[in-house]
Amino acid sequence: MNFNNLIYDVTDGICTITINRPAKLNALNIETISELGSAFAEAEANHEVLGIILTGEGPKAFVAGADIAEFSNFTPTEAREMAENGHETFDQIENCSKPIIAAVNGFALGGGCELAMACHIRIASSNARFGQPEVNLGIIPGYGGTQRLVRLVGKSKATELLLTGDTFTAEEAKNLGVVNYVLEPEALLPKAREILAKIAQKSPLAVAQVLKLVNAYYNKEENGFTEEVNEFSECFDTVDFREGVTAFLEKRKAVFTGK
Numbered sequence: 001m002n003f004n005n006l007i008y009d010v011t012d013g014i015c016t017i018t019i020n021r022p023a024k025l026n027a028l029n030i031e032t033i034s035e036l037g038s039a040f041a042e043a044e045a046n047h048e049v050l051g052i053i054l055t056g057e058g059p060k061a062f063v064a065g066a067d068i069a070e071f072s073n074f075t076p077t078e079a080r081e082m083a084e085n086g087h088e089t090f091d092q093i094e095n096c097s098k099p100i101i102a103a104v105n106g107f108a109l110g111g112g113c114e115l116a117m118a119c120h121i122r123i124a125s126s127n128a129r130f131g132q133p134e135v136n137l138g139i140i141p142g143y144g145g146t147q148r149l150v151r152l153v154g155k156s157k158a159t160e161l162l163l164t165g166d167t168f169t170a171e172e173a174k175n176l177g178v179v180n181y182v183l184e185p186e187a188l189l190p191k192a193r194e195i196l197a198k199i200a201q202k203s204p205l206a207v208a209q210v211l212k213l214v215n216a217y218y219n220k221e222e223n224g225f226t227e228e229v230n231e232f233s234e235c236f237d238t239v240d241f242r243e244g245v246t247a248f249l250e251k252r253k254a255v256f257t258g259k
Ligand code: COA
Pocket: 023, 024, 025, 027, 064, 065, 066, 067, 068, 069, 070, 107, 109, 110, 111, 133, 134, 137
C-alpha cells in the first residue's frame, strides 16, 4: 500500500508500519491518523500478516504528538472531530486481532505516547522519552491518554504525569510498566520481530482471544473515553489554549491565566 505519511511493509509475516514525517518529528496530522486506520485495517485483513510493528522514521522520534500547527486554529467542533477520529483509530489498534508492538525509537509525547499505549506491547530504545505534555498547551490529552495512562501506571503516578506534563525516560517507563524492554536503538526492531516471531508460532485464534480478553478487563472505563472527547473539545474554547499553542509556535514559554 502507498501512503503519504507512512511506510508500509510486509516481510516474513510481519507488517511494519513506520510513521514517516521525520522533519516534524512524526507529528500526527489528520491525514496520518486516517492513513493509520487504513494501514491497520489492511494489515489485519491480510492473511499473511501474523504480527504488526509500529515505529517512527528517523533517529529522534516515534511521534512527538498531535500536529500542533495543524490544530492551533481549530474550533471546539473541529477539536471534537479530531478527538473522535483519533479515538476511533486508536480503539481499532487496541482491538486488532493481531499483536501490535510499538517500537518506540525516540520522543513519544502527547498523541505519540497515546498511540504507543494503544498498542498491545511497547518496547523502547534507550533514547526514548515519554510524556503527556498537553497541559503545557492549555489542553488535555485527546487520544485516550487520560484513560490508558491510568491503566498502565496507576492513578497516583498518572495524575502527577498528566498534571505536571513531565516527560520520563525509557528506563523510567520500564520501571512504571509502560514498556517491557529497553534496548539500544539498533536492537529495537530485531527484538520486536523476535517477540512477534514467537507469537506467530501459536494459534492465531488463541492469540486473538487473548488480545480480546485482555481488553475486556478494562471495558468498564468506556465512559472515561467519552468524557475525554467532551472535555478535549471544550479546551479549544479557552484563552489558555490560544496562549499555549501560540507560545509553542513562537518558541516561548506560555503564560496561563485560567480563562
Ligand atoms: N506538532 C507539530 N510540529 C512539531 C511537533 C508537534 N507535536 N513536535 C515537533 N514539531 C516540529 C517543530 O515545530 C519543528 O518544526 P520546524 O523545524 O519547522 O520549526 C520540528 O518538528 C523539530 O522540532 P524541534 O522542536 O525543533 O526539536 P527539538 O529537538 O528542539 O525538541 C521536542 C523536540 C519534542 C521536545 C519539541 O519538538 C516539542 O516539545 N514538541 C511538542 C511536544 C508536545 O507538546 N506534544 C504534544 C502535542 S498535543
